[in-house]
Amino acid sequence: MLEIPGWIPFHRLAVVFALVVALVALSLADRPGRVLATLRRRFLFGLPLGTLVSAGGILFVYLFVQGGFSSWYRPLVIPFRAWSYFYPLGMATAAFTHSSSGHLVGNLVGTLTLAPIAEYAWSHYPTRRGSTSFGSFRENPYARALVIFPAGVFIVGLFTSLFALGPVIGFSGVVFAFAGFALVTRPLTTVLAFVSGRVLSLFYNALQTPEVVATARPVFSTPWWAQIAIQGHAIGLLVGIILGVVVVHHRETDRPSALRSFTGVLLFAVSESLWAVYWFRGSDTFVLFQAIGFALVVALALVVALTVSASDRPLRDRAPTGSLLSTRRWQVGVAVLLVVTAALTGPAIPYNLFTAADEDLPGESVTVRDYDVTYAEDVPNGLTAAFEIELFGESTTTNTSGVIVKSERRGIWTTAVSTGRLAFAGESTVRVGGFGWQEQVTAVRDGFVVTGAGTAAYRVFLVSNGTSSLAYTTDPVRAEPVVAGRNISVVPTETGYDIAVSSDNRTVRGPMPTQNVSTTLAGVQFVREGEFVFAEYEKTRVRVAREETYQ
Known part of the structure; x- marks a missing residue:
C-alpha cells in the first residue's frame, strides 16, 4: 500500500495544484492575450501596481509596527486606535493597522479584489482628451501607479480615521471607498469581484488550516453586527462613490443604467451589512435597528443610481450662468451625497474633540510606563462619560465592567476585556505599548459559583513582569x-x-x-x-x- 510521508504537506499541495490546473485549463480554452491586452490599456505592465503597493504597505505595518511578525495572532492594538484628535499617533495609524490576523486578511482580500477595479477606472495612463503620457508628473504612468494612487489611498484612510465615530481601527473604510468608486463605473462587476473575494479567502484558509476538527462547546461571543464599524464603512463607501461620480462625469464615459447601479449598490450594501445599524447598552448588551437599516441602504442605492445616470444638462435650460438653476443634474445628486456624508461625519468631530475621562481608576492598578491597568465593575465608561446625549431611548453614557486600560498622556480609556469574557475564559492577556515597544498584563480570575445565589464569589489578579497583584474581590x-x-x-x-x-x-x-x-x-x-x-x-x-x- 502506497503511503505518503508525513513531512509532505499533501493537503496544501492539493489546494495549490487544483488552482494551477484550473488556471492552465482556462488559459488553453480561452485567449488570455485579450485579457492581458485589455489590462495593458489601463495598467502599467498590465498590473494594478497601486493596489499592490497599498496592500504591501498595510501588511508591512501589521508585521513590523504592530509586531505581527513575532505575534501573528495577537498584535499590539491599543495605541494605534483613533482615540481622539489629541492623540495624533492613533489618528495617523488607525486606518492602516488591524486588531487581528483575521481582520488584516479580510481587508487584504477586499483590497486585492475591489481596488483593481477602481484603479482600472482611474487608469495609469491619462484619459483626458489632448493629454499624453509623461506630459507632466500627473500624467506620468509610473507616478500615477506608484505615487498618486497610493497617496490617494493614504488620504482616504486618514479621512476615515479623522471622521470615524469611536476608537476605530482597520483598513476597511478604504476598502469600502474602493468599492464605492468601483460601483459607480462597473456595479455588477464589483459585486462579482466581491463574491470572488470569498473564493480567495477560502483559498487562504485552506492553505493555513487544511483540516478543521470541531467539537460542540460553549463559546463566549458578542453579536456579529456589534463588531462592525458601520459608520466608518459608510463614510468610506460614500467618499468612493462621490469621487467615482465626479471622475465619470468629467470624463464623459459611458455610465451604467440606473437599474444596474441600484442593483449593484443594494447587493453590495446588504452583503456587507451596511444595514446593521446598532447601539450599545453597557459592555455586553447591544441593540440592532434592523428595519431602519434596511430602509437606509435602499435609499442610498436609489440616490446613487439617480446620480450616476443623471445627465449633464442644467436643472433649467438657458438658466443664467452661476445661478442655482444652472447646476448640472448629476451635481444635485453629488450635493445630496455630500450632505449625507456630512451628517455621518459631523457627529465624529465633537466626539473626537473629547479625550478620555481623567479620573483615577478604581481599585488596585498595574502601571506600565504611561498605562494604568485595573479591573472594576459597574463604573462609568471613561470614553462616554465626558458628555451625554439621549435619543430614541438610548444614551451615550453607559457603565462598564472588566479589565480597564487607561493612559492619560495618550487619552486612552478602554474596557480591554469584559467581565463576561473573563468569566468565560478565566484568563486574558492585554497588550500595551507604542512604537518600538510592547508589554503585556494578564488578568486571571478564580472563584466559586454559590448554590442558588445566581452569581459567583470571585477574585481577579493582574500579572505583569512576573508579579501578581489582587485587583478585585466580590462581596x-x-x-x-x-x-x-x-x-x-x-x-x-x-x-x-x-x-x-x-x-x-x-x-x-x-x-x-x-x-x-x-x-x-x-x-x-x-x-x-x-x-x-x-x-x-x-x-x-x-x-x-x-x-x-x-x-
Missing part, C-alpha cells in the same frame, strides 16, 4: 440552602476563600475546605469533593458551592 455571596437554621456564605479574601456561617446575629468564619481537609463551623461540617463543596449536619448534606471552571 461575600450567600448560598440559598439553609442548614440547621444557619446561613452559609462564601467570602473571597486576599489569600483565598473563607466559609461564613451566620445565625442569631453571630457569624463564624473559617477556611474553605480542601480536598483532604474539612472545616467545621457552628456545628456544620464542610467537605470538598472534586470541584464541589458540601455542607453536612447530622443526616443533612447539601451542596453549597462549586469551584469555577473556564473554557
Whole structure:
C-alpha cells in the first residue's frame, strides 16, 4: 500500500495544484492575450501596481509596527486606535493597522479584489482628451501607479480615521471607498469581484488550516453586527462613490443604467451589512435597528443610481450662468451625497474633540510606563462619560465592567476585556505599548459559583513582569440552602476563600475546605469533593458551592 510521508504537506499541495490546473485549463480554452491586452490599456505592465503597493504597505505595518511578525495572532492594538484628535499617533495609524490576523486578511482580500477595479477606472495612463503620457508628473504612468494612487489611498484612510465615530481601527473604510468608486463605473462587476473575494479567502484558509476538527462547546461571543464599524464603512463607501461620480462625469464615459447601479449598490450594501445599524447598552448588551437599516441602504442605492445616470444638462435650460438653476443634474445628486456624508461625519468631530475621562481608576492598578491597568465593575465608561446625549431611548453614557486600560498622556480609556469574557475564559492577556515597544498584563480570575445565589464569589489578579497583584474581590455571596437554621456564605479574601456561617446575629468564619481537609463551623461540617463543596449536619448534606471552571 502506497503511503505518503508525513513531512509532505499533501493537503496544501492539493489546494495549490487544483488552482494551477484550473488556471492552465482556462488559459488553453480561452485567449488570455485579450485579457492581458485589455489590462495593458489601463495598467502599467498590465498590473494594478497601486493596489499592490497599498496592500504591501498595510501588511508591512501589521508585521513590523504592530509586531505581527513575532505575534501573528495577537498584535499590539491599543495605541494605534483613533482615540481622539489629541492623540495624533492613533489618528495617523488607525486606518492602516488591524486588531487581528483575521481582520488584516479580510481587508487584504477586499483590497486585492475591489481596488483593481477602481484603479482600472482611474487608469495609469491619462484619459483626458489632448493629454499624453509623461506630459507632466500627473500624467506620468509610473507616478500615477506608484505615487498618486497610493497617496490617494493614504488620504482616504486618514479621512476615515479623522471622521470615524469611536476608537476605530482597520483598513476597511478604504476598502469600502474602493468599492464605492468601483460601483459607480462597473456595479455588477464589483459585486462579482466581491463574491470572488470569498473564493480567495477560502483559498487562504485552506492553505493555513487544511483540516478543521470541531467539537460542540460553549463559546463566549458578542453579536456579529456589534463588531462592525458601520459608520466608518459608510463614510468610506460614500467618499468612493462621490469621487467615482465626479471622475465619470468629467470624463464623459459611458455610465451604467440606473437599474444596474441600484442593483449593484443594494447587493453590495446588504452583503456587507451596511444595514446593521446598532447601539450599545453597557459592555455586553447591544441593540440592532434592523428595519431602519434596511430602509437606509435602499435609499442610498436609489440616490446613487439617480446620480450616476443623471445627465449633464442644467436643472433649467438657458438658466443664467452661476445661478442655482444652472447646476448640472448629476451635481444635485453629488450635493445630496455630500450632505449625507456630512451628517455621518459631523457627529465624529465633537466626539473626537473629547479625550478620555481623567479620573483615577478604581481599585488596585498595574502601571506600565504611561498605562494604568485595573479591573472594576459597574463604573462609568471613561470614553462616554465626558458628555451625554439621549435619543430614541438610548444614551451615550453607559457603565462598564472588566479589565480597564487607561493612559492619560495618550487619552486612552478602554474596557480591554469584559467581565463576561473573563468569566468565560478565566484568563486574558492585554497588550500595551507604542512604537518600538510592547508589554503585556494578564488578568486571571478564580472563584466559586454559590448554590442558588445566581452569581459567583470571585477574585481577579493582574500579572505583569512576573508579579501578581489582587485587583478585585466580590462581596461575600450567600448560598440559598439553609442548614440547621444557619446561613452559609462564601467570602473571597486576599489569600483565598473563607466559609461564613451566620445565625442569631453571630457569624463564624473559617477556611474553605480542601480536598483532604474539612472545616467545621457552628456545628456544620464542610467537605470538598472534586470541584464541589458540601455542607453536612447530622443526616443533612447539601451542596453549597462549586469551584469555577473556564473554557
